[in-house]
Amino acid sequence: MKQDLLKILEIIKLGEKLKYELRHSWLSNGRQESVAEHTWRVSLMAMLIEPMLKEEINTSRLLKMIIIHDLVEAEAGDVPAFDTLDNKQLKELKAQNEIHAIERIRDTLGNELGQEMYDLWFEFEHKETYESKVANALDKLEAQIQHNEADLSSWIDIEYKMSFMMDRYVEFDPTLKQFKDLIEEDAEHKLTHAGIDVVDLKNTILTSK
Known part of the structure; x- marks a missing residue:
């Protein structure tokens, strides 16, 4: 029992790193977001x-x-989605680093709990089950959001x-599709208010497919 609790404590200490591992996202008060904050609100949304x-x-x-x-980002770090969008080599490196991290987490726990965390991480990555599709x-x-x-000054061009470009993540569920539409409307309002031609932007996306 004590040894198992010590292993759990080690993973909890690893999780503390997510409190200061920063994402390429900024809060409404101008502070950069941590991975832990992102994960918490995804859980709230669920x-x-x-x-x-x-x-x-x-x-x-x-x-x-x-x-x-x-959790793997406590070791592998956070890599923004736009960095891997058109960079196959970086995408593969990110995947390798994250796999090594989840293997270390599994091996640190060394029991059924470690295997469960390992299996759930890969389930998320494979996006085949209903739960993993919703989570993604x-x-x-x-x-x-x-x-x-x-x-808007914190955005880079690709983020416009x-x-x-979120349709493919929500097309399996009508509620998520409608939710996505509401979020897109907020983005469109924000960009339009800043004088950005959203119609032209959407046309550019369509022609690039």
């Missing part, structure tokens, strides 16, 4: 939206997946386009 999903879902499994999926969708949607709340 709890709030779960009753509205089209299929019955294993809420415990969903929340575990959300909590675990970013909420992860992407929360990031866009945070961008919408941040000052990425505001309207």
Whole structure:
């Protein structure tokens, strides 16, 4: 028992790093966001939206997946999605680093709990189960909500386009699709208010597909 608790304490201490591992997202008060803050709000979103999903879902499994999926960034660091969007080599390196991290987490625990965390992390990555699809969708949607709340000066050019590129994450569920539309509307309002031609921006996305 004591040895198992010591191993759990080690993983909890690892999780502390997520409190100061920063994402490429800024808060409405001008402070940069930590990974831990992002993960917490994805969990909140899961709890709030779960009753509205089209299929019955294993809420415990969903929340575990959300909590675990970013834990690897305590070792591998956070790599923004736009950095890997058109960079296959960096995308592969990111994947390798994260796999090594989840293997170390599994081996540190060295028991059924470690294997469960390992399996849930890969379930999230493979996006094949209903729970993993929901977790992935909420992860992407929360990031866009945070961008919408941040000052536009914190955005880079690619993020203008990425505001309207979330369809593939939500197409499996009508509630998430509608939720995505509301988030896109907020982004469109923000960009339009700043004098950015959103129609032209969306056309650019369509022609690049």
